[in-house]
Amino acid sequence: MxxxxxxxxxxxxxxxxxxxxxxxxxxxxxxxxxxxxxxxxxxxxxxxxxxxxxxxxxxxxxxxxxxxxxxxxxxxxxxxxxxxxxxxxxxxxxxxxxxxxxxxxxxxxxxxxxxxxxxxxxxxxxxxxxxxxxxxxxxxxxxxxxxxxxxxxxxxxxxxxxxxxxxxxxxxxxxxxxxxxxxxxxxxxxxxxxxxxxxxxxxxxxxxxxxxxxxxxxxxxxxxxxxxxxxxxxxxxxxxxxxxxxxxxxxxCKAMEANAEKLTVLRDKLIAGLSEIPHSALNGDAAKRLPSNVNFCFEGIEGESLLLLLDDRGIQASSGSACTSGSLDPSHVLLAIGRVHDVAHGSLRLSIGEDTSEDDVAYIIKSVKEVVEYLRGFSPVWRDLCAGKASFIL
Ligand SMILES: Cc1ncc(COP(=O)(O)O)c(C=O)c1O
CATH class of the missing domain: 3.40.640.10 (Type I PLP-dependent aspartate aminotransferase-like (Major domain))
Structure with a gap:
């Protein structure tokens, strides 16, 4: 897990x-x-x-x-x-x-x-x-x-x-x-x-x-x-x-500097790996962020489905904050930074910790790529985007 x-x-x-x-x-x-x-x-x-x-x-x-x-x-x-x-x-x-x-x-x-x-x-x-x-x-x-x-x-x-x-x-x-x-x-x-x-x-x-x-x-x-x-x-x-x-x-506080250094490397690997997914975007500044935080939007999918399928693969993450997950409203944070509703719905927050390893990061990247592709395979929103009936935002 x-x-x-x-x-x-x-x-x-x-x-x-x-x-x-x-x-x-x-x-x-x-x-x-x-x-x-x-x-x-x-x-x-x-x-x-x-x-x-x-x-x-x-x-x-x-x-x-x-x-x-x-x-x-x-x-x-x-x-x-x-x-x-x-x-x-x-x-x-x-x-x-x-x-x-x-x-x-x-x-x-x-x-x-x-x-x-x-x-x-x-x-x-x-x-x-x-x-x-x-x-x-x-x-x-x-x-x-x-x-x-x-x-x-x-x-x-x-x-x-x-x-x-x-x-x-x-x-x-x-x-x-x-x-x-x-x-x-x-x-x-x-x-x-x-x-x-x-x-x-x-x-x-x-x-x-x-x-x-x-x-x-x-x-x-x-x-x-x-x-x-x-x-x-x-x-x-x-x-x-x-x-x-x-x-x-x-x-x-004692471990802060060493942890931050280690997590920043892992965070940036996650950001680089997930950025390879077409029509995806990192939410928030790439550098002025917590060493543990990665938050992405993927067009054409629902964040909740992504979370459930990642959970099946042993990855526990979140879309939006814990307090708002469970409600169908998109995150007020993502709306505040200008993401439109449809895009904000397809969000994923990964907040890693001191126990996270390089192997974990590689497995997360592989899993998210596969699950996003799988979900897009039967998403009507994605089909419309690909058919040109709607415009890509990301
Ligand atoms: C930024 C922020 N403020 C406040 C809280 C609330 O803290 P607590 O759960 O200790 O009441 C949280 C918890 O999620 C938080 O992330």
Missing amino acids: IYADNAATTKMSEAAIHTMITTAQETWGNPSSLYQTGQKAKEVLEEARSRVAEAIGAEPREILFTSGGSEADNQAIRSAAELGKKRGKTHIISTAFEHHAVLHTLKKLESEGYTVTLLPVHENGLVVPEEVAAAITDETCLVTVMFANNEIGTIQPIREIGAICREKGVLFHTDAVQAIGHVPVDVVLDNIDLLSASAHKFHGPKGIGFLYARKGIRLTNLIEGGAQERGRRAGTENVPGIAAMTTALTDA
Whole structure:
């Protein structure tokens, strides 16, 4: 079996599993309890906070543990929006290809009276910093642009966008769920005020993540209750999950450079191999993308059929994001970069990982070529294209 869907989730590392089990066994106390069992758990919690902070160039008190990326996105955006409202600023800037955790939060805020500008993403899947600058008005309280896109893997000019926001006095949030542990992220150098991350994207457990909030930024609570996380998120902390996330993050950061080098070679081989398929196209910039991500459109086929036939051959991949697969709507990300509906339907995302080998890549290329040809063999859309009754787009 070849697992090529690491953007959906990653397998927990042995080290993270080990940390999770030993923490659950040995440090099971409530970190808020004053006696020793509790204080031992608190020590683990605070050690984890320091290490997570260190991994992104932050200070420990700037890290808040959450249930994952969605919660961190929700809290970051809502907090910035409420801070803005207090100063009479209710305009938010984002992009059309954000994750739904961001887009749906923005929709909700729109219904509450905020104005949202969604910047276009260009054909190469990149946001242009000058366009962010041009969209900022006196009313703008927040810019939120993802670090790396979950479907097409393009890496945004975060540092430049952050610098523009700093200069204009606007808060800048980035959903870095796909970037953390994979590409270098430094909240100070990158001019980031708020950042979301999720452990299950870097070989940690599901249901745990963190929010970085630059000191001085007052967060709005999404969950009311006890005074955990310095009063910013109620609920007894998931100490084993947090400890396991920290192990996974530390390991991911240590191996980042070597992994990126290896994956970039494999990624580029996949891109070269799949580009040989007639009427196909890579989605997103070929170089400014995650080392793990390959996303293609093939004209005249349905992505779902392609996925099922690849699964039969032992290849697990995705078309669109995990959250949208299962629905027949084409991916909003592919539409945002200008793919028309029919073409966007024939998409394939391969997100490789550290376990992927050269042989796996060769097998994937061979299989995709054969399956695309097979599916086109009985596709009425393909027949019409070949007969000249419709025009090829790719
Ligand atoms: C870019 C991005 N943001 C947010 C999320 C949500 O993270 P979580 O599953 O931890 O809630 C995901 C997960 O797919 C993601 O890829």
